[in-house]
């Protein structure tokens with residue numbers, strides 16, 4: 001599972017920063033393992049023009065958040081809201097064991113919550 | 128020893144605190160019973176039922192001897208968790224009473240007694256750890272002295288590996304006319320337990336942690352207490368007489384065994400308890416393994432949880448690497464260790480960490496297993512580059 005690509009994102013997470021005036025922001029925690037993420041988005045005309053995250057957690061959750069933000073930059077809010085868990089797992093690129101799927105999905109879950117909130121809606125259902 | 132455990136050819140198993148692997152002889156005893164002597168117990172008049180009942184009640188005798196108790200003081204449960212729930216539902220605890228537990232306790236003790244306290248509006252007191260990571264016995268004495276209707280705690284911590292001074296706690300509790308009930312889930316696999324010497328009122332353990340089957344456990348309740356407790360569940364086997372108007376209940380232990388019990392598992396448990404009793408020498412050697420493992424671990428960037436003196440298990444965190452990553456990485460190297468809160472969230476909260484890693488030992492482990500594990504941990508530190 002700890003392939004080079006994943007370890008690279010873990011050791012050198014992209015967009016690991018705090019934004020000045022984000023239009024969307026969300027903190028989420030995975031209570032079973034204590035992973036914590038805060039995601040921020042600068043949005044213009046419903047396009048994501050800057051992203052940032054801070055947090056701590058296991059290699060999977062950090063690397064996955066880093067990969068996700070790299071992917072989201074430049075996309076529209078609706079594109080992101082249309083992303084599925086399968087999309088996210090594909091992005092991570094290595095198969096996760098059942099116990100670790102939640103770690104891999106924490107980033108997407110947090111992003112969707114942030115962007116739903118931005119649109120004035122709440123996310124229905126589980127991640 | 129390892130040839131009794133074929134699965135050990137495929138994995139370095141260091142998670143016996145979660146559940147022990149089963150020796151062939153236990154599985155064979157279970158199978159032989161199921162194939163030749165199986166029927167429902169306490170019911171049929173035919174010979175097969177008689178044979179099955181003999182084995183089931185025979186296991187009760189073996190379990191009693193295992194704990195230094197009397198047969199009539201032994202109740203079969205599903206495991207330690209059910210035993211603690213049974214006690215939390217039947218002990219005479221009332222509003223305003225003081226229920227004491229510790230921050231070390233497994234959720235299977237902690238939660239039933241916390242919920243009991245909330246149900247009857249009793250006080251719920253959680254004893255803290257001392258600076259060295261052992262149970263704070265000064266705080267224990269002080270809190271017990273203020274009054275104690277029941278103290279529920281563990282004999283051997285499944286995280287820190289500390290053996291609590293249960294005998295001392297029992298003395299303090301009994302001075303207050305309270306009851307002491309002990310979770311022996313870990314202790315039963317590592318210590319020779321005598322409930323009368325310990326002076327406890329109840330003592331529980333699970334079959335699957337003493338090299339026996341899942342689905343069966345043993346609960347000792349001392350004779351005076353067991354005869355006063357009301358039923359926990361209702362149904363077949365636990366009754367004396369049932370009429371449309373009312374039901375009277377069987378005497379203990381049958382009173383606490385409603386429904387068809389785990390019969391085949393009882394046959395396996397008998398063999399497992401014999402297996403443990405026959406291997407006291409090997410079990411004593413686990414102490415050396417713990418010491419060796421602790422020494423080797425300390426050469427790595429680790430923080431070890433709890434006091435220096437440990438039995439059965441060592442929990443730790445590797446600096447800057449999440450415990451889940453450590454366990455997952457080790458799994459990829461063929462080493463099975465635990466990561467998580469080990470059903471002790473209050474303990475992990477008090478340490479300010481969400482999770483830890485744990486290695487734990489059984490009769491089948493040797494130094495080589497520890498060397499393999501340490502090598503894998505070293506590799507993990509390298510790959511994660513901390």
Ligand SMILES: Cc1ncc(COP(=O)(O)O)c(C=O)c1O
Pocket residue numbers: 144145205206207208209233235236281283284285310312313333470
């Ligand atoms: C100390 C301790 N108590 C209680 C339990 C609960 O045992 P069981 O799950 O078999 O009921 C365990 C293990 O899970 C344990 O380690």
